[in-house]
């Protein structure tokens with residue numbers, strides 16, 4: 625990355641890399657190979673990977689580079705009232721204010737590049753692969769990326785830019801050295817999603833794949849209810865990771881819900897039926913887009929024996 629842009633991004637708490645637009649082809653090829661060699665579950669790839677777009681954007685047909693940015697993200701803690709007790713659950717890093725964060729990064733990049741006459745626009749690309757190949761991140765055995773100083777507690781955002789990039793770093797996919805002698809994530813994953821016979825996640829076994837599904841799709845029968853640990857997502861392969869020790873206390877406390885409000889959430893009532901102060905709380909804490917998942921996801925957490 626041009627050193628001055630990299631330094632300017634750091635002032636905003638971001639880390640970034642720029643690579644040539646020619647790398648689009650390699651990203652596309654790699655994902656297409658995975659899609660065609662049978663290593664990815666078909667339902668998973670249809671649902672989760674079909675949104676990638678490896679073409680040049682209409683908004684910027686003259687794009688000359690790709691920019692990938694990592695930004696620090698906390699876990700966000702919510703409090704519910706259940707059986708007369710207060711009980712807390714997390715939303716993992718990256719979910720809360722996700723689109724807002726990407727827009728903020730985009731605006732910052734545009735402000736930084738504008739004096740030189742360049743700009744950026746968001747890209748729908750495989751961001752971990754781009755981050756690792758550009759040298760911004762390394763893969764953990766859990767298939768999550770790790771960035772220096774941020775562990776895995778970061779959000780990745782990718783952009784097209786008309787900023788020229790004649791030289792770049794483009795390395796082979798790399799796993800952290802520490803993973804050679806550690807399997808804490810694999811051992812703590814209850815579903816077998818982190819395989820011991822290959823690197824690539826068995827995404828169709830991952831709790832996150834299932835608890836991000838629309839509410840009307842029940843959890844599969846093989847999934848033990850006691851495995852659920854977050855309102856959405858799962859933290860079981862990040863919490864035991866020695867590389868994440870520095871990030872575990874990055875926790876932001878958010879909204880608290882009374883017994884009546886908790887009940888309304890698990891009943892899946894439409895937002896129009898909520899008292900105005902509850903709607904305000906949901907808006908402020910950016911939970912509205914997750915509301916649809918509460919009847920299934922919050923209910924299973926509240927019904928765990930330790931929650932009763």
Ligand code: B12
Nearest residue numbers: 672716750751752767768769779780798799823832857858
């Ligand atoms: C699909 C998806 C999911 C799926 C599948 C996850 C997966 N591993 O593919 C599900 C729903 C399960 C999911 C879960 C989560 N996700 Co998600 N997800 C995505 C999404 C949309 C695409 C990821 C992707 O490209 N998958 C395709 C596979 C093929 O790519 P890959 O995982 O990079 O795999 C490469 C490696 O396996 C490598 N490889 C293969 N063999 C080998 C061997 C060696 C030795 C090495 C080193 C590499 C290697 O090659 C593959 C590429 O060809 C991205 C957003 C985006 N646009 O990129 C977010 C994203 C990856 N998710 C994110 C997050 C935070 C999560 C969760 C951590 C959330 C949570 N706490 O609950 C979990 C993590 C689960 C896990 N252990 O991976 C963040 C990642 C941030 C980070 N620090 O890594 C992203 C980037 C969103 C964002 N904007 O920040 N996610």
Ligand code: SF4
Nearest residue numbers: 813830831858860861
């Ligand atoms: S997010 Fe949870 S289910 Fe998915 S791989 Fe990690 S520990 Fe396993």
Ligand code: SF4
Nearest residue numbers: 764765803806809865
């Ligand atoms: S828990 Fe260990 S093996 Fe897993 S990602 Fe972290 S360091 Fe690597």
